[in-house]
Every structure is written in C-alpha cells, then in structure tokens.
Amino acid sequence: MEKLAFTPRVFSGIKPSGGLTLGNYLGAIKRFVDMQGGxxxxxxxxxxxxxxTVWQDPEDLRHATREVAAGYLAAGIDPEKSVLFNQSRVSAHAELGWLLNCVARVGWMNRMTQFKDKAGKNAENVSLGLYAYPSLMAADILLYHATHVPVGEDQKQHVELTRDIANKFNHDYKVDFFPETIPVIEGPAMRVMNLRDGTKKMSKSGESDMERVNMTDDADTIAKKFKKAKSDADVLPEEMEGLAGRPDARNLVNIYAGLSNMTGEEVLAVYGGQGWGKFKPDLAELAVEKLAPISSEMKRLMNDPAEIDRIMAKGANKANEIAQPILNKTFEIMGFVR
Incomplete structure (x- = not known):
C-alpha cells in the first residue's frame, strides 16, 4: 500500500449557537490565531x-454565524493567512458526511458521551442529526486531510472517533487515503469554568450573565464580572498543587494564565501568598486589556454584515479548492460512477 505524505494542516470550527464566551476565546480562538502563519x-x-442539530430560528442562525466569524476576525484570524468560511457554503461537508455515516458504526456513536449529556432523558425525541453529528464532524476534518485539530478536552473523544472512521475506511478499501488526525489539547485554560461555580463549565446558556464573560461585553462589564467572580477565603498558594479542592480559585488562576500567556505556576510565582483583593483587580485589568479591543472590533464588523459575508464566501472558494478533489477521490475509491 502506497503511503501518502500528508500536508501539515489544521482544521477546527465553532458552532454558531448563542454568543461567544471567554471559554471560546481561550479554549479555541486564541489558539487558532497562534497556529496561523506557522x-x-x-x-x-x-x-x-x-x-x-437542535432547532434554530433562521434569523438567529444568520446572526450567530456572522458573529462567530466576526469573533474570529476580531481576535486576529487573518483571511490572507487562514481559510475562513462557514460550513454550509461548501456542500462537500454534507456529501462526505453521508459517505462516512456508512463507514461509522452504531456502537461507536453509542459511546459518545456528549450525546448522552445533551439528550439526557429525552433521547428518543432529539434529532437524528444530534445523534450522528460526530460523523459529520469527522467529515469536516477528513475533507481537508487535516493532520491536527485544536480542541478542548470535551471534544477529544470526537477526534478519536475521526481516527477510527479514517482507519476503518483505509482498511476496508485497502488504501492509505485519510490521515490519523491528532487532537491538540494544550495550555492552562482549555476548559474555562463558570465564574459563579468553578465546578461547571462556562456556558453561553447559563442562567445568569454574571456566570460568563461574553466576547461582546464592554470594558466596564468585563471588569465588573471578574471583580465579582466567586473565589474563596484562602490566599493564593505558591504552587498549583495548593489549588486542589479549590475549583473557583483554580479557574481564576487558569484564566489569568491563559490571557497572559503564562503557566499557572508562573502566575502563582507572582501572586502566591497574596489575597483576592490584589489578584482579582489585576485579573480584571488584564481581561479588559485583552478582550475589550476584540469586543469593539466585533461590534464594528457586525455593523457591516456584507463584508463578513464577502470574507466567508472568498474563504469558501479556497476551502472548496482543497475539499473537492478529496471528495472526488473518496467517491472513486468507494466505487461510484461519476
């Protein structure tokens, strides 16, 4: 079997449902920016x-799609250095998604913990798309022969599924066509937690807006949320081990580390032994410095949706140039008459 040499290529994406939060920024977008141009x-x-996969109001979906694109651009994604587009503009995603549905096994889908979490006790009434979307996610990645996918810890299982699907396809058709994609999980704030409960992930759908920092929040709001964030009664330790059993404290230290490009240990080397009266105002100031310019630029971009659409359309043309030959070869390998 001829071994292919795969171009080092990163693919990742964010779903436009609700607004972008600090979790999206530190766990995904900031890393996307750091990886481009290398x-x-x-x-x-x-x-x-x-x-x-869950029902969306059409106008809300259009707005959210443009807002995610604006978040990418405002944070530093350069459409001249990276391909930036929305998935539905490249029909090859849906086509390869169906082909890979016929490669993936039902047992693999049944092991996906995110489906169980999202469906809960209502599993019989959710859409088939919610059940099968990890196969579409695999198609998103394999359509570009992506070798690396930056993801949060909660998405690692889906990248492992992508590897299973790629390996089964290659084995069944006796080819070396799809790469074994590597999940890239690194950094101190890969899972940003709720500012009011450090045991829960920061969510765009949380009950209180004070639980999260939105990428559209202005400087005053960002500062207020961090100053009021839940901490605890103890001073900061000098080493990360001292944060065991202190989820709120660990979360705030990790956020500071993620925003400052420091490790948690480096943050504690500065603040160890100090109280929250010093740390939280400093964290608020750092967050405003890093996030407020992004918020302002997002608002500017959202005032010109036609420009966002133009950028995504141009990116979709670039994406299609990469995707279509890979899709065509997949059809050929599987025996379709085209």
Missing amino acids: EFETIYCVVDMHAI
Missing part, C-alpha cells in the same frame, strides 16, 4: 450545519 496550513470554519 508550520501548518490553517482552516477555520463556522460549523453552521452542526447548529441545526
């Missing part, structure tokens, strides 16, 4: 087809 080709997508 050793990888970088392809970043607004995965709007994933959003409709």
Whole structure:
C-alpha cells in the first residue's frame, strides 16, 4: 500500500449557537490565531450545519454565524493567512458526511458521551442529526486531510472517533487515503469554568450573565464580572498543587494564565501568598486589556454584515479548492460512477 505524505494542516470550527464566551476565546480562538502563519496550513470554519442539530430560528442562525466569524476576525484570524468560511457554503461537508455515516458504526456513536449529556432523558425525541453529528464532524476534518485539530478536552473523544472512521475506511478499501488526525489539547485554560461555580463549565446558556464573560461585553462589564467572580477565603498558594479542592480559585488562576500567556505556576510565582483583593483587580485589568479591543472590533464588523459575508464566501472558494478533489477521490475509491 502506497503511503501518502500528508500536508501539515489544521482544521477546527465553532458552532454558531448563542454568543461567544471567554471559554471560546481561550479554549479555541486564541489558539487558532497562534497556529496561523506557522508550520501548518490553517482552516477555520463556522460549523453552521452542526447548529441545526437542535432547532434554530433562521434569523438567529444568520446572526450567530456572522458573529462567530466576526469573533474570529476580531481576535486576529487573518483571511490572507487562514481559510475562513462557514460550513454550509461548501456542500462537500454534507456529501462526505453521508459517505462516512456508512463507514461509522452504531456502537461507536453509542459511546459518545456528549450525546448522552445533551439528550439526557429525552433521547428518543432529539434529532437524528444530534445523534450522528460526530460523523459529520469527522467529515469536516477528513475533507481537508487535516493532520491536527485544536480542541478542548470535551471534544477529544470526537477526534478519536475521526481516527477510527479514517482507519476503518483505509482498511476496508485497502488504501492509505485519510490521515490519523491528532487532537491538540494544550495550555492552562482549555476548559474555562463558570465564574459563579468553578465546578461547571462556562456556558453561553447559563442562567445568569454574571456566570460568563461574553466576547461582546464592554470594558466596564468585563471588569465588573471578574471583580465579582466567586473565589474563596484562602490566599493564593505558591504552587498549583495548593489549588486542589479549590475549583473557583483554580479557574481564576487558569484564566489569568491563559490571557497572559503564562503557566499557572508562573502566575502563582507572582501572586502566591497574596489575597483576592490584589489578584482579582489585576485579573480584571488584564481581561479588559485583552478582550475589550476584540469586543469593539466585533461590534464594528457586525455593523457591516456584507463584508463578513464577502470574507466567508472568498474563504469558501479556497476551502472548496482543497475539499473537492478529496471528495472526488473518496467517491472513486468507494466505487461510484461519476
């Protein structure tokens, strides 16, 4: 079997459902920016087809799709360095998604913990798309022969599924066509937690807006949320081990580390032994410095949706140039008459 040499290529995407939060920024977008212009080709997508696994108001979906694109651009994704588009503009995603549905096994889908979490006791009434979307996610990645996918810890299982699907396809058709994609999980704030409960992930759908920092929040709001964030009664330790059993404290230290490009240990080397009266105002100031310019630029971009659409359309043309030959070869390998 001939071994292919795969171009080092990154693919990742964010679903446009609700607004972007600090969790999206530190766990995904900031890393996307850091990876562009280096050793990888970088392809970043607004995965709007994933959003409709639960019902979406059409106008809300259009707004959210543009807002995610604006978040990418405002944070530093350069459409001249990276391919930036929304998924539904490249029909090859849906086509390869169906082909890979016929490669993936039902047992693999049954092991996906995110489906169980999202469906809960209502599993019989959710859409088939919610059940099968990990197969579409695999198609998103494999459509570009992506070798690396920056993801949060909660998405690692889906990248492992992508590897299973790629390996089964290669084995069944006796080819070396799809790469074994590597999940990239690194950094101190890969899972940003709720500012009011450090045991829960920061969510765009939380009950209180004070639980999260939105990427559209202005400087005053950002500062207020961090100053009022839940901490605890103890001073900061000098080493990360001292944060064991202190989820709120650990979360705030990790956020500071993520925003400052420091490790948690480096943060505690500065603040160890000090109280929250010093740390939280400093964290608020740092967050405003890093996030307020992004918020302002997002608002400017959202005032010109036609420009966002133009950028995504141009990116979709670039994406299609990469995707279509890979899709065509997949059809050929599987025996379709085209």
